[in-house]
Amino acid sequence: MSTNGYYGxxxxxxxxxxxxxxxxxxxxxxxxxQNDTAFWNEYCDILANFSGRPTPLTYADRLTEHFGRAKIYIKREDLNHSGAHKLNNALGQGLLAKRMNKTRVIAETGAGQHGVATAIVAAKLGLRATIYMGREDMERQYANVFWMKRFGAEVVPVEYGSRTLKDAINEALRDWVSSFETTHYLLGTASGAHPFPAMVAYFQSIIGIEAKEQILRLEGRLPNSVYACVGGGSNALGVFQGFLSDAEVELVGVEAGGKGPDSGQHAARIAYGTGKAGVAQGYKTLFLQDEDGQMRDTYSIAAGLDYTGVSPILADLAEQGRVRFEAATDDEVTQALQLVMRKEGMIPALESTHAFAAAFKDVGSTSPSDVILINMSGRGDKDIFNIAEGLKDDEWTAFIERKQKQYEQSR
Structure with missing residues (x-):
C-alpha cells in the first residue's frame, strides 16, 4: 500500500x-x-470483556456428514455482542474517537447491524450517535431500527435514490462536512476514502487472527479454502487477513447474485464482471454504473450486501487473482439457510448465508481430507421478516395479518 492509500x-x-x-x-x-501496544491491548480487553471474544470456530459435523466431503468449520461472529462482526470495528473506532476528543459519532447502515453496533458503542463510551439508513432498508430491518433508538441513537431515514446503503453513506458524508470538529464518522465497511479501508480492515483483522490460531489448534493444518460474503468487504477482509500470506489457502468472496446475472437485480460487482472502475464516495473502486458513470441501483435479499461499490483492497486482491469471487442468488441463499438451520441449529444472517451457499456449491469437488472455513459474519434474527417472505411461509403471513387486525381493533 502506498502512502496515499492506493491498493494497486x-x-x-x-x-x-x-x-x-x-x-x-x-x-x-x-x-x-498501529504502533501503540497499549491501544491494541485496550482494544483486545474491551473485545474480550464486553463483546465476548474470542468467538469459537465450530466444527459443522452434521453438514460435513451431509455432504460427505470436506470438513466444514464455521467462524462464529454471530456470537459477538450485538450479533455480528460489526462490533469489532465499531469498538475500535469508538476508542479512536475518544482519543481524538470527539463527542459524537455518525454512521451509515444497510442491514442495521453496523447501526446497532454504533449505537451500542456510543452508549458504552458516552458518545452521541446519529445513524443514517435508507428508508427501504429501514422497512426491511425495522427490528434493528427499534434497537438503535432504544440505545439512544438518532436514526435518520434517507428518502432519495434507491433509499439503500449508498444513499445512507452520501447523507452521512453531508453531515460530517458541517460537524467534523466534534464528530467522528464511524464508517462501517472497508470502503471510502483512505484511511477508512485500512482502518476497518485493521480492526476486523481480529477475526482472521483468531480463526488461523483456532484451525491450527483443531486440525493441525491450514484450511484449503476460506469463504466470506462481500458487501463493502469488512468481514471478508477480517477473516482473509489471517490467511493472505498463505498462498495455499484459497480465499473466496461471495457477492449478492440477487435474481441472477441477466436480471439487472443484483449487487455482484466482480463475480458477474459488471463492475467498472470509477470514483465515488471518496475513493476509486469497481462500481455498478451505467454508460454515463451514474451509480446503478442494486438489489439483494440481504440489505447488508445491497451496495454498488466494493472495498478497494478486495478489488485489488481480485485483480491479482488472490481472491476468487462468486455470487449466490436469492434462491440459493434461502435453500442454504434452511440446510444450515436444520443440520447445525444455527441461524446465519442472510448476508452470511451467501458464503454458505457458495461453499455448498463448491464442496462437491472436495475430498474428505480437505478443510473449508466459512465466516458466519452475523446471525439471522434480524432477518425474520425477509426470511419468512423468501420462504413464502403461509403461517407467518397469517400471524402478521392477525396482529394487524388486533392492532386496528385496539386503536
Whole structure:
C-alpha cells in the first residue's frame, strides 16, 4: 500500500477540501495506534470483556456428514455482542474517537447491524450517535431500527435514490462536512476514502487472527479454502487477513447474485464482471454504473450486501487473482439457510448465508481430507421478516395479518 492509500489501481482520497483537516487528523491518529501496544491491548480487553471474544470456530459435523466431503468449520461472529462482526470495528473506532476528543459519532447502515453496533458503542463510551439508513432498508430491518433508538441513537431515514446503503453513506458524508470538529464518522465497511479501508480492515483483522490460531489448534493444518460474503468487504477482509500470506489457502468472496446475472437485480460487482472502475464516495473502486458513470441501483435479499461499490483492497486482491469471487442468488441463499438451520441449529444472517451457499456449491469437488472455513459474519434474527417472505411461509403471513387486525381493533 502506498502512502496515499492506493491498493494497486484502487483506493485514494477523493474528498472535498473542507474535509481535509478531518482526514489529516484521522490519518495521524490511526498511524499512531498501529504502533501503540497499549491501544491494541485496550482494544483486545474491551473485545474480550464486553463483546465476548474470542468467538469459537465450530466444527459443522452434521453438514460435513451431509455432504460427505470436506470438513466444514464455521467462524462464529454471530456470537459477538450485538450479533455480528460489526462490533469489532465499531469498538475500535469508538476508542479512536475518544482519543481524538470527539463527542459524537455518525454512521451509515444497510442491514442495521453496523447501526446497532454504533449505537451500542456510543452508549458504552458516552458518545452521541446519529445513524443514517435508507428508508427501504429501514422497512426491511425495522427490528434493528427499534434497537438503535432504544440505545439512544438518532436514526435518520434517507428518502432519495434507491433509499439503500449508498444513499445512507452520501447523507452521512453531508453531515460530517458541517460537524467534523466534534464528530467522528464511524464508517462501517472497508470502503471510502483512505484511511477508512485500512482502518476497518485493521480492526476486523481480529477475526482472521483468531480463526488461523483456532484451525491450527483443531486440525493441525491450514484450511484449503476460506469463504466470506462481500458487501463493502469488512468481514471478508477480517477473516482473509489471517490467511493472505498463505498462498495455499484459497480465499473466496461471495457477492449478492440477487435474481441472477441477466436480471439487472443484483449487487455482484466482480463475480458477474459488471463492475467498472470509477470514483465515488471518496475513493476509486469497481462500481455498478451505467454508460454515463451514474451509480446503478442494486438489489439483494440481504440489505447488508445491497451496495454498488466494493472495498478497494478486495478489488485489488481480485485483480491479482488472490481472491476468487462468486455470487449466490436469492434462491440459493434461502435453500442454504434452511440446510444450515436444520443440520447445525444455527441461524446465519442472510448476508452470511451467501458464503454458505457458495461453499455448498463448491464442496462437491472436495475430498474428505480437505478443510473449508466459512465466516458466519452475523446471525439471522434480524432477518425474520425477509426470511419468512423468501420462504413464502403461509403461517407467518397469517400471524402478521392477525396482529394487524388486533392492532386496528385496539386503536
Amino acid at each position: 489501481n484502487y483506493g485514494g482520497t477523493f474528498i472535498p477540501e473542507i474535509l481535509y483537516p478531518a482526514f489529516q487528523e484521522i490519518n495521524r491518529e490511526f498511524e499512531k495506534i
